Amino acid sequence: MAFSPDGKLIASSSNNNIELWDTATGEHQKTLIGDSGLVSAVAFSADGKQIVSSSMDKTINLWDLKSSFKASKYLGRAIDRRLKLRPWRVIKTPENITTVKFSPDNCFIITNIGPIWLKARPADDKSAIFGSLPDILYTRDQWIWLGELRILRLLPESVPRCYDIRGDQIVIGLENGQVLLLNVEKRSVR
Known part of the structure; x- marks a missing residue:
């Protein structure tokens, strides 16, 4: 909804x-x-x-x-x-x-x-569907990404179910019921 x-x-x-x-x-x-x-x-x-x-x-x-x-x-x-x-x-x-x-x-x-x-x-x-996205945080394949750059690998038991972003923050809902909230300084990572 x-x-x-x-x-x-x-x-x-x-x-x-x-x-x-x-x-x-x-x-x-x-x-x-x-x-x-x-x-x-x-x-x-x-x-x-x-x-x-x-x-x-x-x-x-x-x-x-x-x-x-x-x-x-x-x-x-x-x-x-x-x-x-x-x-x-x-x-x-x-x-x-x-x-x-x-x-x-x-x-x-x-x-x-x-x-x-x-x-x-x-x-x-x-590129096919995915393109150059320099400042976008997202999760994929057990990783947190910033554009095309893998920045943090999640533990095997931390399987992402959903996520949302706001500015430099990403919140991730995990299949085990836990929620991760991370602040990523994009400038520092780049």
Whole structure:
């Protein structure tokens, strides 16, 4: 589940769909369909105009909320609420994604397998999904990374389940129930 940045909507996963709810009334607003696998995570962009969802079919779906809510103006709320909306962009991933979060600038999505670029990249950039991310903290393969640099290996029994970042801090939820909070001085590491 995720709150929109303005707190007016909640996005929840419901099997292969995402349901949007009005937080003030509890009223159902929209159903977003398009995932062929179980939805594992959902998040709003910082401006609240997009939603990202991941599913257990090795895909990430991007949804444009602004255009989906325009239909209400023309069709009326009762009809619009019954419309099933499809993603405007689908990204195939090499593994199942269990956590998603937009970067503050909406250029990439932070996931449990590392950052995935959304914006266009220079034509001479030969990298696949992952690119040069100099200041982004994330976890992948039992490591904490800063961009393309491995900075700290986690113990074998410390299997990351989810994480979040804020500035130079990373918090990691482990499968054993523990939570790690680390401050990383990015300047010192670089």
